[in-house]
Amino acid sequence: xxxxxxxxxxxxxxxxxxxxxxxxxxxxxxxxxxxxxxxxxxxxxxxxxxxxxxxxxxxxxxxxxxxxxxxxxxxxxxxxxxxxxxxxxxxxxxxxxxxxxxxxxxxxxxxxxxxxxxxxxxxxxxxxxxxxxxxxxxx
Amino acid sequence: xxxxxxxxxxxxxxxxxxxxxxxxxxxxxxxxxxxxxxxxxxxxxxxxxxxxxxxxxxxxxxx
Numbered sequence: 001x002x003x004x005x006x007x008x009x010x011x012x013x014x015x016x017x018x019x020x021x022x023x024x025x026x027x028x029x030x031x032x033x034x035x036x037x038x039x040x041x042x043x044x045x046x047x048x049x050x051x052x053x054x055x056x057x058x059x060x061x062x063x064x065x066x067x068x069x070x071x072x073x074x075x076x077x078x079x080x081x082x083x084x085x086x087x088x089x090x091x092x093x094x095x096x097x098x099x100x101x102x103x104x105x106x107x108x109x110x111x112x113x114x115x116x117x118x119x120x121x122x123x124x125x126x127x128x129x130x131x132x133x134x135x136x137x138x139x
Numbered sequence: 140x141x142x143x144x145x146x147x148x149x150x151x152x153x154x155x156x157x158x159x160x161x162x163x164x165x166x167x168x169x170x171x172x173x174x175x176x177x178x179x180x181x182x183x184x185x186x187x188x189x190x191x192x193x194x195x196x197x198x199x200x201x202x
Contacts, residue, residue, distance in 0.1 A: 070163060070164075071163075071164045071165050071168055072164075072168070072179070072180055072183060073164065073165070073167065073168035073171055073172075073177055073179075074164075074165055074167070074168065076177075131167075134167055134170075134171050134176060134177075135167070136155065136166050136167050136169075136170030136171075137170070
């Protein structure tokens with residue numbers, strides 16, 4: 001009668017996705033930071049391309065992790081966290097871009113390499129807040 | 140939407156964790172359904188109906 005929330009295959013897939021999410025984040029940070037120090041250089045261009053590919057892998061792994069979740073409520077909460085995080089990141093970076101445009105050097109420049117990191121941090125914060133909102137009370 | 144999940148669960152002496160395990164969902168999901176914060180999908184509603192051996196409309200009502 002009782003069925004486990006995750007069977008062995010699900011657990012394995014979930015673990016692989018979590019490793020891919022963590023690893024691609026680390027590689028994204030490493031490649032993007034290294035590319036900042038290699039201006040006008042083929043190696044810098046290659047590292048920028050790799051950083052973009054690792055960010056794509058990050059989003060893909062997160063998407064696969066969410067779509068394969070069997071618990072529909074958890075899936076909805078995770079999707080909601082990501083949607084809120086995307087909206088907030090888009091709004092903040094766009095507004096900051098306009099401020100930079102009009103302030104002409106009076107505000108610090110927000111480099112594009114920080115935008116995916118901001119998105120990931122805001123997603124983590126949104127997940128924490130949304131999951132806390134639906135934390136079950138003790139029985 | 141209202142539901143009788145808490146009553147039906149209490150009749151069987153099941154904890155939220157027991158029900159969650161039987162439905163293969165998290166306790167957070169069971170709690171959200173019971174407190175009316177979340178309306179389950181049709182497949183989950185039918186799974187609940189099968190588990191309690193009742194028609195869906197005897198568990199959930201829109202009044």
